Amino acid sequence: MGGKVRLFSKAFTNTAEVVLPDPVRVWVDVCGVVNERHLLIQGWAFHPGHAEVDFELTLAEESESSRKPKATALPHTVLRTTRLDVNKHFELEGEGSQWGFSLLTDWPHDQLPSPEQLALNVVAGQERCVVELKPFSTLSGEELFGHCTTWRGEEKLRLKRALHRHMGNKVFEIPGLRKLSEEQLKQKVNWHWENLLSVPGKGLFLAGWLLDGQQELSALVIRTADGTYSRNLLEDSVCYPRPDVLEAFSGSVDASYQPGLYVWADMPHLMERAQLELVFVTREGAVCELPIQQKVVGHDITLASQQVLVNFQIGGRDYENNMQQHVGPALAALWQHRNASLGELEVEQLQFGPKVESPKRSVIVPLYGRYDFLLHQVAQFTNDSDFAETELIYVLDDPRLYNEFIPFCHDTSKLFPVSFRVIYGGRNLGYAGANNLGARFAQANKLVLLNSDVIPSAPGWLSRIEEKVEGLDDVGVVAPKLVFDDGTIQHVGISFAKDPRFGDLWLNEHPGKGNPEWLLKQEAVTESPAVTGACMFIDKALYDLVGGLDETYVLGDFEDTDLCLKLRKAGYRHYVLGDEKLYHLERQSQDLFDNRDWKFKITLYNAWQHTERWGDLIEELVA
C-alpha cells in the first residue's frame, strides 16, 4: 500500500509537464450520524501517484494544562468502495480501483461533533491533505449507502459488517431500513422451520431448511421482544443435503446445494416465554421481520435431545465442528436445564432386613430398566459371610419400577437372609447421579460400585479383594476381572483408542473383550489407565475428594473412566485383579432407547466431552 505506481489517469499524463507533486484528490459527500453513537463519513479520495491513501481522524479536545486543544487520534474503520462516477470524471482507469471511502468511528458522546472538532487528513506518501468536513446529520435506512449507487454488493455487505462490528445488533435497529414482507422475501428465498427449541437461560436450537441459491441473505438473527439478539445464524450453521427439498423446488438451485440447516445459538438472557422474531437481512440491506413460535423445553428432554441429534451426521470433515459448535452445546444446555429445573431430591430410604451396624464397606447398586437382578445378586450373596458386614444399597433409579419393586423387595428380604437398603430419589438420575446418591448415604468408608448385572463367581470376593488392595501403592480404584456368561473376557481394564471413523475422539476400549480366558496372559495384579464402573472398589474419602462421578455425561457412559482420570491426575493409580473374577452380563440392564442411532450419537457426544476434558492426559497415558 502507498507505493509508487504508474499514473492511473490519462488526464494527468497529459499534464505531465506540471512539476509540482500531484495533490491528493479528496471529497466528502456526507458526514452522518448512525444510531446516535456512530459517525459515518463518506466521500472519495485518491492520489494519482499512489495505489492507496491513508486516513487519519483526530479529535481536538480542550486541555486543562494548555490552552492549545489536544489532538487525539480516533480509532476508525475505513472501507474503500467502487465509485464509477469518480472514475469517469477523472478518466481513471485500472481494474478494481475503489476510490470511494466510508469511514466509521464510534462517538460515545451525547452532543454531535462540530466539523471543527474533528480533523480528517488524507495521506499519500509525503503528502497530506486536510479535508473539509460537513455538518453532521442523522443517517437512516438507505442513506447509509447514499452515494453508493455504483458500489458492488460485496462492498455494501462489508459496510454492514463494519457497522455490525461497531454497533453490534443495534445495526438491525437503524431507522429507515427497507422492510420486506414475507411474500416479498419469499420471491427470492424460501425456508421452512421444523423446530425451534428454546432452552431458557441457555439458547436456541433452530432446525429446518433454507433455499437461498442466489445468496440474497446476509444475516439471519433471532430477536426477542426485549431486544436481545442471537448471533448471525448464517455464519457457522450446519448445512446438510435435503433431497426432498431439492425435489420440491427443482430447478431453483444447483444439485449440490444443501438446504438442510440446523444451528445452536447461545442466548444466555433468553427468558422462558420470550416473544421471538426471526430477522432476515438481505445483502441489499433490507430486513424482513417475522414472528416465530418456539418450543420451550421442560424437564423431559428425550424428544428434544432426539430432535437435536436427528440430522447430526457422524463422520465427514465437519462433524467434529458440528459437535463442538451445535450439537454439543445444545445437548449440554438441555441436560443442564433439565437438572436445574427438577430441583432438590426428595429421598426415600427403606431398610430390608436388620440394619448392618458399622459396616466394613458399602456396596452401591443402581437399578434401572429391570429389577430382577436384585434377586439374582441377593441369591448369590446369601452364602457369603462378608455380607454380614456389608451395607448393601440398591438405588432405584427408575420411577416406573417403584410400584412393583418395593413389594418385590419385601418378599425377597423375607426369603433371603441378606440385609439391604433401598434409596429412591424420586426420579431417574442416571448412572452417575444414582451412584452419587448412594454414596451420599453410604456409612462405610470403603465403597464398592456394582452394576446390577454383575454376579460373583465365588463367595468371599469382597474381603479377598480388599486384602489384596492393602499391598498396592497409591491406590485409586481397583476392579476385578469380569467375564461374560460364556466365560469370555468382558473386562480386564480399560484403555483408550481413536477410531478413524470418528476423528479425534478418544473412545474407551476393553482390551481382550470376547476372548476366552485361556487366551489371555493374566497377571494377579496389573495397572490400567482406567477400570470399569461395573465393579469398582474405592475409598469413600477419595470418591468424595474428586466429587464422585460426573453427572454431565448423558445416559451412563464414560463416567467411570472420567472418575479414574480425575484420580489419576491427582496422582492415584488403578489396578485390575486378574485372579478375582465376577460375571458381567453387559448390556442386559440397559436398553434405554430402541433407536440405536440416537444412543450411538449420545455416546459420541459423551466421548467428545470426555476428550475435551481428558485428551491431554490420555495422550500421556497411552503413549
Next chain:
Amino acid sequence: MSEQRILIVSHGHPDHSKGGAEVAAYNLFKEFERQGLDTVFLARTDQPSHGGSAFSTINTDREILFHTHMSDFFLFQSGNKKHIWQDFRGLLEKYRPTVVHFHHYIHMGLELIREVKNTLPDARIVLTLHEYLAICANNGQMVKPGKQMKLCYKSSPIDCARCFPERSAADFFLREKYIKSVFDLVDVFVSPSHFLIDRYKNWGIPEEKMVMIENGQPEVEAPPPRILADSEVHGRFAFFGQINPFKGVDVLLEAFKILPEEVKEKVHLDIHGANLEGQSEEFQEKIHKLLEELSDLVTLQGPYESHEVGRLMEQTDWAVIPSVWWENSPMVIQEAFNHGVPMIGSDIGGMSEKITAGETGETFRARSALDLSKKIQKLVSNITLRDEYVKNLKEPLKMWDCAGKHVVEIY
C-alpha cells in the same frame, strides 16, 4: 507335531448352519481335539454378541464365535476391518497358531488371510476350497446367472462381464488379480475333489500347491440290508441336503412325476431337506406344487441333525444327488457310502467323479428328469442290482485318517 497349534477358521458353526463346509471344518477340529492336538475352532456368526465384542464362545472355550460380516461379496471385503486388524490380529498374537486352516473366507473377508501373513509370517496357511467362489462371482457355482442356469466351463474377465452386465471386464480382471494376490499367501490348498482342483488349476493356482483330501467320515457300522417284504423292491429313494435351485430337487420331483404308474406303486421318495422357506417365492411355489401332485409317493421330511444321518440312511435304498451345478465333493455321497447306500447322481463335476456309474451307483444326464426317471426304473426293475453295487462300495476316508493326512501331508 505335538508343538503344532492349529487354528481352524470356518464361515459358520454347525450349531447354527449345517452346510457341508461348516460340518467338514468342525469334524476336522473335533478329530484334532480327540487326538489331543492343540486346536481352536473360529466360526463366524451373524448373531449379535454380548457387549458388542468381536468374539464369544460356544460349547467350550476352544470354539470361538467371530461376530463379523462382509460388506462386499464381489471382492470379499470385510464389513468391519477393525475386526481383522485389531481383533483377529489380537487372537493370532495370543494363540500364535503354527497352522491357520481356512475352510472359507466368505462372510468374514479375504483380509483374514492377509492378516495371518502380517502377524505370523511363519505360520502355515491352508485353505480348503469348497466351491468356486474365487473363480465365479455367481456365488461360486460356475453356473451362469439367469433362469436357465447354464453351466459354465471356464472363466475369463470378458465372459464374466457378460454374466454381470453391470460390471466391466476390467472389474473382473481386477477381481482376479486381487484374489490371486491374497491366494499367493496360501501355502497349501486342499480340495476334496479332483474336479475342483482342475478348475482352480485352469484358473491359475499352481498344481503343486493343491492337495486332494476327501472329507473324513465317522466310524459307523453299516446297517444290515433291509429285509424286503414279498414282492417288494429296492424302491426307497432319498434326497439329503439344502433345497435350493442349484440342488435340483425340482428335477428329481419331475422325474418321479413321469414314472410309469406301475413303477410309482413300487417307489417312495423322502426329502430330508432344509431351507426351502429361505428361497424365492417362485421357487417355493414350484416345489410345493410338485410335492402336492406327488403327495402319495413323496414325503417332505424337513431338516435333520447330523447324528440322525445313520438312522435315515438305514431306511434308504438309494440316495439321490440331482444337483444342476458342478458340486465339489458333496458330503452326502461320502455319508451314503459310509452307511453302505449306493447313489444316483448327475453326470457332472464332483458327482461323476465320486459315483462310478454301473459300479457304486448310477449317473444320469444332469438336469434331465427323463433320464433320471429311466435310471430309477432300471434300479427298481433289477432286484439284485443294489446288492451288487453295495458290494462294490469302498469304505470312505475315515475322520481319523483325514485328520492324519492333514497333519502329515499338509501342516
